[in-house]
Amino acid sequence: xxxxxxxxxxxxxxxxxxxxxxxxxxxxxxxxxxxxxxxxxxxxxxxxxxxxxxxxxxxxxxxxxxxxxxxxxxxxxxxxxxxxxxxxxxxxxxxxxxxxxxxxxxxxxxxxxxxxxxxxxxxxxxxxxxxxxxxxxxxxxxxxxxxxxxxxxxxxxxxxxxxxxxxxxxxxxxxxxxxxxxxxxxxxxxxxxxxxxxxxxxxxxxxxxxxxxxxxxxx
Amino acid sequence: xxxxxxxxxxxxxxxxxxxxxxxxxxxxxxxxxxxxxxxxxxxxxxxxxxxxxxxxxxxxxxxxxxxxxxxxxxxxxxxxxxxxxxxxxxxxxxxxxxxxxxxxxxxxxxxxxxxxxxxxxxxxxxxxxxxxxxxxxxxxxxxxxxxxxxxxxxxxxxxxxxxxxxxxxxxxxxxxxxxxxxxxxxxxxxxxxxxxxxxxxxxxxxxxxxxxxxxxxxx
DNA sequence: AATAAAATTTAGGCAAATCTAAAAATAAAT
DNA sequence: ATTTATTTTTAGATTTGCCTAAATTTTATT
Ligand SMILES: [Mn+2]
Ligand SMILES: [Mn+2]
Ligand SMILES: [Mn+2]
Ligand SMILES: [Mn+2]
Numbered sequence: 001x002x003x004x005x006x007x008x009x010x011x012x013x014x015x016x017x018x019x020x021x022x023x024x025x026x027x028x029x030x031x032x033x034x035x036x037x038x039x040x041x042x043x044x045x046x047x048x049x050x051x052x053x054x055x056x057x058x059x060x061x062x063x064x065x066x067x068x069x070x071x072x073x074x075x076x077x078x079x080x081x082x083x084x085x086x087x088x089x090x091x092x093x094x095x096x097x098x099x100x101x102x103x104x105x106x107x108x109x110x111x112x113x114x115x116x117x118x119x120x121x122x123x124x125x126x127x128x129x130x131x132x133x134x135x136x137x138x139x140x141x142x143x144x145x146x147x148x149x150x151x152x153x154x155x156x157x158x159x160x161x162x163x164x165x166x167x168x169x170x171x172x173x174x175x176x177x178x179x180x181x182x183x184x185x186x187x188x189x190x191x192x193x194x195x196x197x198x199x200x201x202x203x204x205x206x207x208x209x210x211x212x213x214x215x216x217x218x219x
Numbered sequence: 220x221x222x223x224x225x226x227x228x229x230x231x232x233x234x235x236x237x238x239x240x241x242x243x244x245x246x247x248x249x250x251x252x253x254x255x256x257x258x259x260x261x262x263x264x265x266x267x268x269x270x271x272x273x274x275x276x277x278x279x280x281x282x283x284x285x286x287x288x289x290x291x292x293x294x295x296x297x298x299x300x301x302x303x304x305x306x307x308x309x310x311x312x313x314x315x316x317x318x319x320x321x322x323x324x325x326x327x328x329x330x331x332x333x334x335x336x337x338x339x340x341x342x343x344x345x346x347x348x349x350x351x352x353x354x355x356x357x358x359x360x361x362x363x364x365x366x367x368x369x370x371x372x373x374x375x376x377x378x379x380x381x382x383x384x385x386x387x388x389x390x391x392x393x394x395x396x397x398x399x400x401x402x403x404x405x406x407x408x409x410x411x412x413x414x415x416x417x418x419x420x421x422x423x424x425x426x427x428x429x430x431x432x433x434x435x436x437x438x
Numbered sequence: 439a440a441t442a443a444a445a446t447t448t449a450g451g452c453a454a455a456t457c458t459a460a461a462a463a464t465a466a467a468t
Numbered sequence: 469a470t471t472t473a474t475t476t477t478t479a480g481a482t483t484t485g486c487c488t489a490a491a492t493t494t495t496a497t498t
Contacts, residue, residue: 006485026446039486041447046484058446058493089333099327106321114308225455245476258456260477265454277463277476 001050001070005105008074009033010043011052012104014063015071023060072136078104079125079132080115086126087119093126093177094168127168128159128178128215143215146194147208151184154219161213174204176214220269220289224324227293228252229262230271231323233282234290242279291355297323298344298351299334305345306338312345312396313387346387347378347397347434362434365413366427370403373438380432393423395433 003011013032017024026044030037048055052067063071081103085096113134116122123139124130132138143158157180160167171177175198185203186195192208206214222230232251236243245263249256267274271286282290300322304315332353335341342358343349351357362377376399379386390396394417404422405414411427425433 004484027444035485036487037446038448038488042485085330089330089337091329091333095329099325099330102325102327103322106318106325108318108321110310110314111304111308111318114310118308223454246474254455255457256476257458257478261455 002107003050003070006043007047007050008070008105009101010040010047011063011067011071012074012078014053014061015068015075018062023062025060029061069136072132072138074104076132076134076136077106077112079129080112080119080122082125082127083119083122083131084115087122092168092172094163094165094172096126097163124178126178127163128157141217143217145212146182146184146196146206146214146216147192147211149184149216149218151187154181154183155216156181156219157214158217159215161215167210167213170210171214174206175201181219182216221326222269222289225262226266226269227289227324228320229259229266230282230286230290231293231297233272233280234287234294237281242281244279248280288355291351291357293323295351295353295355296325296331298348299331299338299341301344301346302338302341302350303334306341311387311391313382313384313391315345316382343397345397346382347376360436362436364431365401365403365415365425365433365435366411366430368403368435368437370406373400373402374435375400375438376433377436378434380434386429386432389429390433393425394420400438401435 010029010033013029014024017028017032021028026037026040029040029044033040044053044055044061047053047067051064052070053061053063055061078100081100082096085091085099086093091099116134122131130138130141141158145161146155146157149155157176157178159178160171176182180198182196182198184194185197187193188195188205192211194206194208194211195203196206197203229248229252232248233243236247236251240247245256245259248259248263252259263272263274263280266272266286270283271289272280272282274280297319300319301315304310304318305312310318335353341350349357349360360377364380365374365376368374376395376397378397379390395401399417401415401417403413404416406412407414407424411430413425413427413430414422415425416422
């Protein structure tokens with residue numbers, strides 16, 4: 001089956017929202033896709049026709065197995081292109097999302113297979129997100145948010161909570177990226193901010209909101 | 220200005236047809252784009268609204284300066300992506316056209332600038348066609364068709380007349396590609412076919428139709 | 439349990455891009 | 469100069485994807 005760009009964007013958005021929520025609502029989708037609830041209802045009917053999801057009017061939507069497979073193939077393309085843009089074209093990690101939003105809709109499977117090989121079959125994209133393989137399998141790495149990390153335990157940054165440029169640019173400024181080693185030295189109970197130590201650098205402060213968007217794995 | 224994929228395909232098709240013809244007709248465009256004349260008329264009205272071309276009902280169409288600029292920026296993207304597909308992803312030259320038809324519509328200019336640098340600012344695509352620079356300038360190489368080449372004059376293949384897989388696959392079979400050195404040894408007046416010599420190989424025969432689609436430059 | 443608020447769907451419309459069939463204009467042939 | 473053939477345009481529909489406004493349904497609050 002072949003899908004339009006709009007259909008692919010809906011399928012991907014549903015997949016992402018259902019990771020957090022399981023059951024996805026019309027309003028959530030409208031917000032995510034920057035469109036109106038009425039338009040979402042329209043599209044959900046079409047995608048139900050195409051048997052990609054279970055949609056109960058008024059009670060939300062869930063991708064079925066076929067829908068998930070389609071979603072993962074788009075996500076695979078998105079993340080491989082992001083890797084290409086950063087590793088080969090030297091974009092910064094905060095510049096690639098919008099471009100990959102377009103590249104992910106180029107349809108050739110042979111292209112993606114060769115791109116994957118050309119890039120050395122990378123397992124993670126520039127934001128630390130795992131890249132699904134050709135059959136849709138993807139590693140689940142058990143990371144925790146920096147906010148939950150115990151004090152004085154060394155950890156490595158493995159992911160970020162979203163791809164907004166405001167978040168990524170703030171992390172650039174604080175010199176934090178995927179792979180950065182860090183440790184919480186103190187917590188400030190007043191605002192739940194944390195004082196962290198990076199390799200050979202003075203302590204820096206991260207707000208609660210920021211610490212919650214940084215994912216780490218203890219070493 | 221931003222254009223839809225359909226609009227970009229029309230603009231590019233008009234540009235190509237007007238290289239041969241100067242004035243492009245509705246039927247020519249319909250054939251080129253595999254659509255119906257009525258659809259072409261519709262689109263020409265829209266593109267005239269957007270001031271990209273001069274369209275006289277019943278008398279054909281010509282891109283104006285703005286239209287040509289848009290066309291050349293799409294052609295630049297198309298040919299750079301083709302180069303990428305062949306040089307980096309190791310596609311054959313007969314496999315890249317359809318994929319580049321999609322990639323050429325990815326809108327980021329920064330992407331194209333970086334891709335160009337990553338590829339080493341190539342001047343020709345895998346079919347020997349010149350790649351326009353960022354401002355739309357492009358070299359005009361004075362090649363002649365192999366059919367017009369004098370006998371016993373050594374020449375290099377610099378281009379092909381179209382990108383159809385039937386032509387490109389035939390050339391593969393005959394071991395002819397961009398850069399191949401050859402020489403006409405004999406002409407057969409009966410069918411205008413030519414006997415050519417490639418480096419260290421026995422004579423091979425090319426039909427008149429084929430010889431007319433191969434472009435060469437004398438060395 | 440009744441009412442108010444919030445979420446969702448329906449109804450009706452619009453623009454882009456396509457189509458078929460009919461009408462009109464241009465070009466070719468007698 | 470007519471008639472015929474070809475090309476092109478117009479008229480009217482269709483599909484996709486979106487919108488606003490109104491109606492409906494579900495959820496929350498009194
Ligand atoms: Mn997208
Ligand atoms: Mn990413
Ligand atoms: Mn195209
Ligand atoms: Mn080419």
